[in-house]
Amino acid sequence: MSISVSNISKSYKNVNALQNISFDVKPGELFGLIGPDGAGKTTLFRILTTLLVPDAGHATVTDLDVVTHYKAIRNSVGYMPGKFSLYQDLTVEENLHFFATIFGTTIEENYDLIKDIYVQIEPFKKRRAGKLSGGMKQKLALSCALIHKPNVLFLDEPTTGVDPVSRKEFWDMLKRLQQKDITILVSTPYMDEAALCDRIALMQNGKILEIDTPAAIVKHYPKTIYNVSSNNMYQLLESLKAYKHHYSIYPFGEFVHYSDKRTDFNTEDLKAYLESRNLSNINIEKTAATIEDTFMELAK
Amino acid sequence: MKRFTGFIKKEFYHIFRDRRSLFILFGMPIAQILLFGFAITNEINNVDIAILDRSNDVNTQEIIHKISASKYFSIKQIITREADIASVFEKGQVKAVLNFEKDFSQNLIKQHQATVQIITDATDPNTANTISNYVNAMLQQYQKELNKNIKIAYQIVPQTRMVYNPELKSVYMFVPGVMTIILMLVSAMMTSISITREKELGTMEILLVSPLKPFQVIIGKVFPYIFLSIINAVVIVMLSVFIFKMPVQGSLLLLALESVLFIITALALGILISTISATQQTAMMISLMGLMLPVILLSGFIFPISSMPLPLQIISNIIPAKWFIIIIKGIMLKGVGIGFIWKETLILLGMTVFFIGLSVKKYKIRLE
CATH class of the missing domain: 3.40.1710.10 (abc type-2 transporter like domain)
Incomplete structure (x- = not known):
């Protein structure tokens, strides 16, 4: 196993940040920790990167214990913290050069590993890191975390605060890195990114709700989901909430994801009800459950 | 070694790109020595x-x-x-x-x-x-x-x-005093700020998760300041010799060695401060209140220790600056050799070892 976590607990003064967490990540896997802020993702990252000591349980990274063999782990992993943590007063090139040097390597030696990412920021290599845009900062941070060819890469919310285009590019890069036998543990609050992982763990309040492949996780959703839309979103939501047979209602872009308590649910009944509430342009269609629906269901 | 030099190079980038710290580093010593020098002037009129x-x-x-x-x-x-x-x-x-x-x-x-x-x-x-x-x-x-x-x-x-002050205890004290203040300021405050800056900006997290050993990080952080402090000491001595015609009676080599010792004491204090403060602002406040004020008030720089109340006289003994002022005053003004100041040197050395030991013990290899 590349990463193995068993029964890890960690609490701060009044908060149980992690409660009895266990999971394994296979070599070469792209594993996602999905959950809202405060789920305990960063604490878990800090334990695995040897920055914190767990209160209970134990964990290994590349078969090395995170408490006793912290020095060896620090040599062989790449870590990109949630907060942008490069030197803002150093240029792009100087940052990369610095991190290459402290890991005892050079940019040239591992250039092919970072090439895809670095070429995008190379035109700005004389610019100070503090003056880069959010997406470019993340690309630089990833380059710096990769420059020593780590076995395991820890990315704590790498796409938070990054525009959608850069987010997509970032995930394409992670997929390519995976081809190069790097195990990646990534956390994100974005459910749409979860689908891009090999396996995901849904986390909330320091607990893991479910671990599986994204495809299997959505299958666990117990009900059929319908996309409901109408001329008035607000009215639609209020009307659905007032409908006594509703099981779950979540706004989802231009639609509302709706599921019904009854097994013999008929869309015509709902349509008639909504029309009685003076809504028009009503459209009800079956749709597949998303990870977000599953998460909301599990987090209930 | 290459890692280490890479680290030091990075530190110099930080220093030279931050105008504020550059000003403190080089503007302060000159401003202070001139200010004190002309304020305590030898000319009298009417x-x-x-x-x-x-x-x-x-x-x-x-x-x-x-x-x-x-x-x-x-x-x-x-x-x-x-x-x-x-x-x-x-x-x-x-x-x-x-x-x-x-x-x-x-x-x-x-x-x-x-x-x-x-x-x-x-x-x-x-x-x-x-x-x-x-x-x-x-x-x-x-x-x-x-x-x-x-x-x-x-x-x-x-x-x-x-x-009122028959022994004239603070005559010509300004050069040793200013030198002590400057070395304290540059060494302790600047290092404590530069270490806490890494904590505050989150880069310490990355440095910890790297093959760099904690002591390499610390030495790498303080090394540039040793170098800069020595430059400052040289500037101060040159200013006082050439502008204020204050002759250095004793051995320049001894003066240099004692200064390096005091710089290391101050650096150790700076490291200690950085281990107990989480933000740059805290580090600065602790340095100013905890180091600068005692240096100015209790070291004998401005107020003669012998005219202080007894409790303050006792407290003044734990202030490294007091001993350093005695040492450089001895070397610069009286021209004494190590034979006369070995006791003070030993006290300063002991303090340095103590502070280094304490900060090594307090230094965290993890977060928290």
């Missing part, structure tokens, strides 16, 4: 003095006339009773009193010797010293004029008396 002339004869009149004619003094008051001396000082009206003995001329003629007392207010010790030197010089000149045509020389004996 200093108010009082005269107590109990003889009132031709010689004393001539002397008084000479003094009042000079641009250095103006006679503010003529007093008639010895008891008035204390009161004119207490009212702060004059800086000095000339007290001519009774039968000044007669004594001069009969015994070839007469005495005048120069009493100065030494709360401002530098001025007091200068005043007495000036009066002495004038008396000597007058004596020379008197003796031109006489076989057995007349002698006017000045008796200098300093009131």
Whole structure:
């Protein structure tokens, strides 16, 4: 196993940040920790990167214990913290050069590993890191975390605060890195990114709700989901909430994801009800459950 | 080693790209030394003095006339009773009193010797010293004029008396004092800030998760400041020698070595501060309140330790700056060798070892 976590607990003064967490990540896997802020993702990252000591349980990274063999782990992993943590007063090139040097390597030696990412920021290599845009900062941070060819890469919310285009590019890069036998543990609050992982763990309040492949996780959703839309979103939501047979209602872009308590649910009944509430342009269609629906269901 | 030099290179980038710290590093020493240097100036002008002339004869009149004619003094008051001396000082009206003995001329003629007392207010010790030197010089000149045509020389004996601070403990203290302050500021404050900056910006997290050992990070952070502090010490000594003509009596090598020792003490304190503060602002406040104030107030730089209340005298012993000031004062002003200051050096060395040990013990290899 590349990463193995068993029964890890960690609490701060009044908060149980992690409660009895266990999971394994296979070599070469792209594993996602999905959950809202405060789920305990960063604490878990800090334990695995040897920055914190767990209160209970134990964990290994590349078969090395995170408490006793912290020095060896620090040599062989790449870590990109949630907060942008490069030197803002150093240029792009100087940052990369610095991190290459402290890991005892050079940019040239591992250039092919970072090439895809670095070429995008190379035109700005004389610019100070503090003056880069959010997406470019993340690309630089990833380059710096990769420059020593780590076995395991820890990315704590790498796409938070990054525009959608850069987010997509970032995930394409992670997929390519995976081809190069790097195990990646990534956390994100974005459910749409979860689908891009090999396996995901849904986390909330320091607990893991479910671990599986994204495809299997959505299958666990117990009900059929319908996309409901109408001329008035607000009215639609209020009307659905007032409908006594509703099981779950979540706004989802231009639609509302709706599921019904009854097994013999008929869309015509709902349509008639909504029309009685003076809504028009009503459209009800079956749709597949998303990870977000599953998460909301599990987090209930 | 390459890792280490890479780290140091990065530190220099930080320093040279941050105008604020550059200003503190190089602007402060020069500004301070000039400020202190010119504020405690050796020139005096129109200093108010009082005269107590109990003889009132031709010689004393001539002397008084000479003094009042000079641009250095103006006679503010003529007093008639010895008891008035204390009161004119207490009212702060004059800086000095000339007290001519009774039968000044007669004594001069009969015994070839007469005495005048120069009493100065030494709360401002530098001025007091200068005043007495000036009066002495004038008396000597007058004596020379008197003796031109006489076989057995007349002698006017000045008796200098300093009131309020008789030993003149802080004369010329400003150079050692400023040097101590600057080295403390640059070494302790700047390093503690630069280490906490890494914590605050989150880069410490990455440095911890790297093959760099904690001591390499710390040495890498403090090394540039050792270098810069030495430059500062050299600048201060050069300024005081060339601008203020303050000769360095003792060995320059010894001065350099002692300075390096003190720089290391201050750096160790800076590291210690950085281990207990989470933000740059806290580090700065602790450095200013916890280091600068004691250095200024309790080291004997401005206020003589011997005139402090006993509890403060005892506290002053734990202030490294006190010992360093004694050491460099000894080397710069008295020209003493290691034989006279080995005790202070040993105390400073002990403190340094203690602070380094403490900060190594307190240094966190993890977060929290």
